[in-house]
Amino acid sequence: MDKDIKKPVVRNKEKSKQRLLAAVGKILKAKGFAALKVNDIAAVAGLDKKLIYNYFGGTDGLIDEYIRSLDFWSNVSEDDGPGDLSDGGQAFTRNMIQGQYDYVAQNKELQKVLLWGITEQRKSLKKIADEREANGEVLMANITDPFFEEQSEEFRAAMAILISGAYYLNMYTTNAKTFCGIDLTQPKGRDQIKNALGMLVDLVYERKRKG
Amino acid sequence: MDKDIKKPVVRNKEKSKQRLLAAVGKILKAKGFAALKVNDIAAVAGLDKKLIYNYFGGTDGLIDEYIRSLDFWSNVSEDDGPGDLSDGGQAFTRNMIQGQYDYVAQNKELQKVLLWGITEQRKSLKKIADEREANGEVLMANITDPFFEEQSEEFRAAMAILISGAYYLNMYTTNAKTFCGIDLTQPKGRDQIKNALGMLVDLVYERKRKG
DNA sequence: AGCAAAACTCACTAAAAGGTGATCTTAAAA
């Protein structure tokens, strides 16, 4: 026999777990981590909250598993695989930073997680930060450190500032418009930031070349 | 028995309002804005929560009044009154940015308010951001714009990035240690960031001079 | 002192949020 026509209710543990995890992402994107309450998560998933306790041991377990499922950085090192590095990674670095600025802008989930990470102490969030560190470490150790030599720590500090700035300006835009008189909600303003990011990278590279 | 065991319970509306406002600050610094609950605020102030409703109309009113009472930026434009500006404000800008980095690091309250501002939509928080904008506008319009001329928007974008970076790195340090391999909890790492901030400012100025 | 008003506390209700034992439902094994 084939399938019964009625029964839209599928009973499947894995599916249900996925629905709960998806509900966490949905709420996070829409309302932020402060809105992640058991009752609401269950309601959004269309399931009973008891399942959150059965399958994840509680909201914390569910949230941790959700965070563990995220993978924001894996693409960074592979996506734009370093092409021509004869410039010491200058073009690569410039593209990477400008790309991050756009990527964060477009990825609400990442914005919330970044914000979450500086707001709350949580092992699984720490792990995400560590992963990003490890990811960046590979790039810097292999590409930029060799170029900057004794200035490599100065370069890293500059990168820390630029990346942080890109993060903050994107988060800032959620509730406000202008920063230093630049309208971050407009394409023009955003382009100005991107150009400035590129300019600052270039200046640091030029500085090294000119000694 | 000792007579001064009795509590000198002074009934004074103004004093009580100040105690409630102070309690908000205390909790904010210690636990962040998410911990600002009526019951806790009243407990920390050592007063009944009813007074929060009587004097401020509720927690929101109290918090708004607290935020309005803050004044992080007034000193910026006056404290280090621009001295020698023959360099187009280069030394002033460098000191200002490095000073901000230290100021935010040492001012937990400001850190929490900055975080709050990018987390939650709230009129009184918006006002603080606007005040900072207005403050910066004066400095840039009078000091740096005239120097950078047609490049003034590029300069402003660069400043936005540097200041944002200084903010983010300080907030980041609350829950994490390293960023781009730099240990932000150590004096050495913090100095590297400060030096990089100064270097980036200098590079942008040099770029303008060299055309 | 006596009194009224202001300052303040207390005890309570309500609502939101977290958590769980008992029970129903269904897929699939026997």
Added chain:
DNA sequence: TTTTAAGATCACCTTTTAGTGAGTTTTGCT
């Protein structure tokens, strides 16, 4: 088909947090 155990829901309880009516204490005035 019957059985049964996993999947899911329900009803109910606890804890936390917000909010308030009514009463108590202190202050200032006469």
